[in-house]
Amino acid sequence: MAKSSPLSEKLDEIRSRIAAAAAKAGRDAKDITLIAVTKTAAPEQLREIVQLGVSDLGESRVQVIAQRIPQMTEFLARQRTHGDAAAVPAKVRWHMIGHLQRNKVKPLLPLVDYIHSIDSLRLAEEIEQYAGKLGKRMPVLLEINASEESSKSGVAVGASVHLAEQIDSMANVALVGLMTMAPLTEDKEKCRFVFARTHEIFEEMKWHKIGGTHFRHLSMGMSNDYETAIAEGATMVRIGTSLFGGKVEHEAEDGE
Ligand SMILES: *Cc1c(COP(=O)(O)O)cnc(C)c1O
Numbered sequence: 001m002a003k004s005s006p007l008s009e010k011l012d013e014i015r016s017r018i019a020a021a022a023a024k025a026g027r028d029a030k031d032i033t034l035i036a037v038t039k040t041a042a043p044e045q046l047r048e049i050v051q052l053g054v055s056d057l058g059e060s061r062v063q064v065i066a067q068r069i070p071q072m073t074e075f076l077a078r079q080r081t082h083g084d085a086a087a088v089p090a091k092v093r094w095h096m097i098g099h100l101q102r103n104k105v106k107p108l109l110p111l112v113d114y115i116h117s118i119d120s121l122r123l124a125e126e127i128e129q130y131a132g133k134l135g136k137r138m139p140v141l142l143e144i145n146a147s148e149e150s151s152k153s154g155v156a157v158g159a160s161v162h163l164a165e166q167i168d169s170m171a172n173v174a175l176v177g178l179m180t181m182a183p184l185t186e187d188k189e190k191c192r193f194v195f196a197r198t199h200e201i202f203e204e205m206k207w208h209k210i211g212g213t214h215f216r217h218l219s220m221g222m223s224n225d226y227e228t229a230i231a232e233g234a235t236m237v238r239i240g241t242s243l244f245g246g247k248v249e250h251e252a253e254d255g256e
Contacts, residue, residue, distance in 0.1 A: 007048050010243050014226075018237065021230040032230060035095050035238045037222075038068065040246025047075055049243070055089035058116075058238050060098025062108045069094060069111050097179075097219075097238055099153050102126045109134060116141045116179040116219050116238075119155050124167045131172035138172060141179040141219050144201055146194045149183060160201055164210045175210065177217025177235070178202050182225050191225040195232035202233075 004012075014034065022029040036049050037058040046068065049057075057072075059065045072092060079088045093113040100108065100117050105126045108115070118124055118140045131138040142164055145154030155163050160178075167175050180198040182191035195218075202218055205211060221229025223242035230237065241247070 005048065007045055007243065008052055011049070011052050011054070014239060014242060017227060018230065021227040025231045025233075027230070031235055033236045035097070035219075035236055036243055037097065037238050037240030038244065039064075039240050041240075041244040043071070045244050046072065050076070050089060050092055051079075051087050053089060055091060056093050056095060056236075058095040058097045058240075060096075062096070062100070062104040065094060065096065065111055066107060095236075095238075106130050109136065109138060114139050114141065114176070117143045117153070118167065119143045119145075119153055121163060121166055124163075124170065124173055128170045128172050136172065137174050139174045139176045139214075140167070141177045141217060142167065142175065143179045143181075144198050146180045146197045146201070147183045147190070152181060152183070154180065157197070157201065161205060161208060161210070164205050165208070168210050174214055176214050177211075177219060178205075179219035181222070182220070182229075186224075188225070188228055191228050192232060195220050195225075195229050195234065199233045 018032055018034060019029040022032055033056050034054060035056045035058040036054045038046055039060055059068065076088055076092065094111060095114045095116055096108060096112045097116045100115065100123060102123055109127065109130050115138065127138050127140065142160065143154035144160055145152045145156055148157065164175060167173055178198055178201065180194060182194045198220060199218060206215065217235045218233050219236040219238065220234045221237040223239050226237040226239060
């Protein structure tokens, strides 16, 4: 047994809350992936979280991803040759969760395993083009602006089914699900509404036969609202500050 640390205690608590929320919803906790959002994580916390068995990491800025992935790859390789190979996951997956600009698609694509923040046809087309050049079929999630706040990113609810159909017809982009962000509020009912609505749109798309068998993810729920999101069907929860501390910067844009 690894000795306990502040991070391992937080992770244990989050895992048991995920399990309890899943049980309460009559779901299997194995169907819910914890994505550790490393925006506020120090380098040693990043190494520790994978040693604690977390294999899905999320970041919102291309520049940061480009720095952190080589460091992580090197760390994992070192662990496997000199350290305790059993203590690190066989594969670490990186999730791009932040707003993505088209001019960052090219450097991002070779690095990440999922992009959660597709919000326009032009962005999807850019991914289609570069993924084709890499010989890669890029798994993406369509970000839905289910709260319809103008400040939020994501595609408007009314435009979402059509956009999903367009993305679904692309050869090098695999539409694997939907992502949403609840409004920043303590009001659990408002969050629940946004998650439930996103789930409805997801079911509607499945009814339209969009996405096929790999269309199965609902990426929703963050530190303050992941239990509500699990109750409404989340299969991926994106948790940052509850794990790593630090200040919340949900709208971190990849600005430069
Ligand atoms: C930062 C961020 C998170 C994590 O938020 P916390 O409240 O720190 O858990 C999740 N999703 C997105 C899109 C983010 O930008």
